[in-house]
Amino acid sequence: MKELVESLLKYTKINPETISIDVFNLILLQNKTQILEWITSDTFKKTYKNNKYAPMFNPDTFNYLNVSPELAWTLNMPLPPYFNFYMIASHATGNNAMWDALKVAGGGAEIISSQSGQAFEQYSYLYQTILKYNNKYKFTYISLNNFVVNDENADKLYALMPYKDAFCLFRDPISLLSSCINIQLNNPNIPRDINLTYNIDEIIKNAVAYGCGYNFNKFPNLDLIPFYVAFRYMHFNTTNFLEKLINLDMSNMLFIDTSEIVGEGIIEVLKRLSSKFNFPLDSQALELNKDRLTNQKTKYLSLIGFNLHINDIDIHKKINCMDNETINHKDSIIISIQNDLHQKECNITEMFFKKETIKGITISTTYEHYKKFIQNQQIIKVAHGFLHKFINLILEQQKIEDSKKVDLDTIIDYLLENKTTLEYFLSTIEHYKKPLLKNNRKDIIEKWKHYAKLLEKAK
Numbered sequence: 236m237k238e239l240v241e242s243l244l245k246y247t248k249i250n251p252e253t254i255s256i257d258v259f260n261l262i263l264l265q266n267k268t269q270i271l272e273w274i275t276s277d278t279f280k281k282t283y284k285n286n287k288y289a290p291m292f293n294p295d296t297f298n299y300l301n302v303s304p305e306l307a308w309t310l311n312m313p314l315p316p317y318f319n320f321y322m323i324a325s326h327a328t329g330n331n332a333m334w335d336a337l338k339v340a341g342g343g344a345e346i347i348s349s350q351s352g353q354a355f356e357q358y359s360y361l362y363q364t365i366l367k368y369n370n371k372y373k374f375t376y377i378s379l380n381n382f383v384v385n386d387e388n389a390d391k392l393y394a395l396m397p398y399k400d401a402f403c404l405f406r407d408p409i410s411l412l413s414s415c416i417n418i419q420l421n422n423p424n425i426p427r428d429i430n431l432t433y434n435i436d437e438i439i440k441n442a443v444a445y446g447c448g449y450n451f452n453k454f455p456n457l458d459l460i461p462f463y464v465a466f467r468y469m470h471f472n473t474t475n476f477l478e479k480l481i482n483l484d485m486s487n488m489l490f491i492d493t494s495e496i497v498g499e500g501i502i503e504v505l506k507r508l509s510s511k512f513n514f515p516l517d518s519q520a521l522e523l524n525k526d527r528l529t530n531q532k533t534k535y536l537s538l539i540g541f542n543l544h545i546n547d548i549d550i551h552k553k554i555n556c557m558d559n560e561t562i563n564h565k566d567s568i569i570i571s572i573q574n575d576l577h578q579k580e581c582n583i584t585e586m587f588f589k590k591e592t593i594k595g596i597t598i599s600t601t602y603e604h605y606k607k608f609i610q611n612q613q614i615i616k617v618a619h620g621f622l623h624k625f626i627n628l629i630l631e632q633q634k635i636e637d638s639k640k641v642d643l644d645t646i647i648d649y650l651l652e653n654k655t656t657l658e659y660f661l662s663t664i665e666h667y668k669k670p671l672l673k674n675n676r677k678d679i680i681e682k683w684k685h686y687a688k689l690l691e692k693a694k
Contacts, residue, residue: 288394304359313397317369320512322378324404326469327414329493339524342373348381354388374514382472393479402489409685415463416455419443419537428542431549432558439628443537455641457649461656471667492679534595538629543570568604581605647689
């Protein structure tokens with residue numbers, strides 16, 4: 236046992252923190268010969284020479300399906316290799332548009348780095364989701380956008396991400412800040428499950444919030460710029476990922492600017508990704524969803540996402556009395572107002588509106604509820620009136636929210652007026668640009684017209 240532990244410590248860093256020491260020792264004893272053969276093999280020494288978190292078993296023969304994430308983490312096992320590639324992009328660089336495009340046109344499924352800021356929690360989530368998605372989609376990929384900071388195990392997490400091809404999204408830093416500041420979020424104080432008794436005027440008027448965390452406002456807040464610049468967990472973290480992902484080959488990566496996935500450009504990018512990562516594009520799905528892919532998907536996003544629980548019980552109740560009796564009632568029919576059609580749902584938008592009238596909004600229900608719905612003419616009539624008022628409120632409120640938008644020149648002026656923030660921002664972007672400069676992709680940086688404008692004014 237002593238010989239084995241000494242050999243392990245010579246070649247790899249082990250720390251049985253997620254399982255009991257007794258279980259760990261038992262594994263060592265039961266697999267002593269196999270482990271020693273592996274860690275003294277030429278393959279091990281060649282592949283993991285510079286990786287202090289080298290695996291205790293050969294990943295090529297490891298049975299991931301029968302091993303828990305806790306044990307795999309302790310054994311320094313890379314994530315299961317059952318995915319196709321990585322997408323690396325900080326928040327506000329077009330993640331939603333890219334996920335949607337890959338799903339619609341390629342039939343792929345994204346595995347997004349979990350919201351946890353802790354290394355093992357992210358590893359565990361990714362590990363389990365990779366196994367769950369294996370062989371269920373045409374392809375799967377890991378989307379890295381939440382960078383683990385302030386965790387001593389962060390290096391281990393990224394060292395345990397196996398080699399795969401990857402592509403990275405970059406964006407004009409001023410435009411990125413604009414998205415952070417102007418992003419319309421769901422107001423957490425506004426219910427998303429409603430019925431006929433709710434005051435929908437007040438709900439829609441207050442549905443949108445701006446800000447981050449628990450610091451929500453009715454308007455975009457320029458004073459959050461220092462936070463967005465410094466919050467590496469979410470923003471400007473692409474280079475941080477690339478510095479930690481020691482198994483990836485940066486020279487073989489695809490670098491894409493967010494401007495390339497706007498409008499018709501998303502179609503060309505999908506073709507490049509299809510060729511690079513060897514997944515077939517669904518030409519029929521591309522054609523059917525071309526309008527959706529080439530138009531802004533996030534419009535109305537915080538003004539929709541509501542579920543209307545409609546029930547005969549509420550028809551004669553006082554308007555705006557906010558009675559919750561029929562929310563999730565067994566006899567209620569649930570009609571969703573959202574931006575997309577989910578699986579096992581029936582699109583009933585055209586029962587109430589002409590298609591072009593509410594572009595970007597989908598009204599749907601489950602097939603089970605649809606059968607109940609079409610048999611009740613009174614409910615259909617009531618729903619028609621309610622939904623017309625509700626959607627008109629949304630359309631009007633979106634105009635109000637659009638008028639609140641902070642323009643790019645205002646962001647540039649804020650940075651110029653706040654010298655400390657400007658200096659930190661510029662140093663952040665110097666770091667952010669490194670992979671592009673290293674890989675001769677100055678052409679992407681040259682597309683950043685708003686950033687160039689800031690540099691010119693800052694002289």
